[in-house]
Amino acid sequence: MVLHLIGIGLCGEKDLSVRALECVRAADVVYVEGYTSVLQVGVEELERFYGRMVKVLGREAVESGLDDLLEQARQQEVALLVVGDCFGATTHAVILAEARRKGVQVRVLHGASILTAVGVTGLELYKFGKVTSIPFRTEGVGTPYEVLASNHAAGLHTLMLLDLDPGSGRFLSVGEAARYLLEAELRFGRGVVSPDSEVVGCARLGCPDQVVRYAPLRSLAVAEFGAPPYCLIVPGRLHFVEEEVLALYRG
Structure with missing residues (x-):
């Protein structure tokens, strides 16, 4: 069997x-x-x-x-x-x-998989660095930011998967993830992101009602994306084709 x-x-x-x-x-x-x-x-x-x-x-x-x-x-x-x-x-x-x-x-x-579905953003899959997750409890948590800093230094994109607990109906939102990054930047000060850094927020990738938005962190920190699951992508060094596709999602 x-x-x-x-x-x-x-x-x-x-x-x-x-x-x-x-x-x-x-x-x-x-x-x-x-x-x-x-x-x-x-x-x-x-x-x-x-x-x-x-x-x-x-x-x-x-x-x-x-x-x-x-x-x-x-x-x-x-x-x-x-x-x-x-x-x-x-x-x-x-x-x-x-x-x-x-x-x-x-x-x-x-x-x-989410690892390939993110290609809809226009970001080249082979230019993604290490994937990381942002947990519900972020007090004192530095790993997601450190992974981002390492990828950023190499010019690579960073996919951040957001914590979830389907059994209890809890899902970390894109807004919460964006606020974590802004707080982590203030705490660790590596100069990786700022409120004006343009990042990609996604919800329900692979579904007919998927949502993809390319906007400054300060905007995504208060944005609504509807039902889960969610992820956040911080682009690295961009090729002009990547820039053209990302522009379709700006707003």
Whole structure:
């Protein structure tokens, strides 16, 4: 039997590949991991389109209950669905490694990821530096700013993923992230950003109602982006084509 790790894309129930859909419909058990990102549709929509019952697994069920999940995959065809790509979070790499270590066969089917969807901004993907995250609690937190400073020094773009807790309905907003950067600049003073620095705020990338705005930090600090998930991008050194595409999102 096999554990199928399946990336289902960034938006709705129809975003997974045809091959992945065939795999889901043929599986004995179907789970969706519900804590590293947020589903843009309800589980009912997944079940209706897939024609299968889908059970949501929280962090404890996936991480603490991994042995049980792998044991089940020894006996049945188990599909574990992941929003975005199945390796968008360290958790899923751990699942693969542990399954291989225990001799459980794993099949991987990739999906669209935030790491490539940011290309819609016009920023060249190979010019992105280290990705970082901004947590809910930022008091005394310097890592996101330090990553930004390092990327900035190399002329690279910085993708900042914003903290989320779908179980409790909490999502760090673009405005909160922008305010963190302004506060971090005051605290650490590396000259990386200013209130007039133009950055990119994004919401629901990959969905029909996605939002992309290119504006000064001071503007994004008070902007509304609608429903989550969100990310913030601080551009590095820009090529003229990147500038032209970014200008389409200015405002």
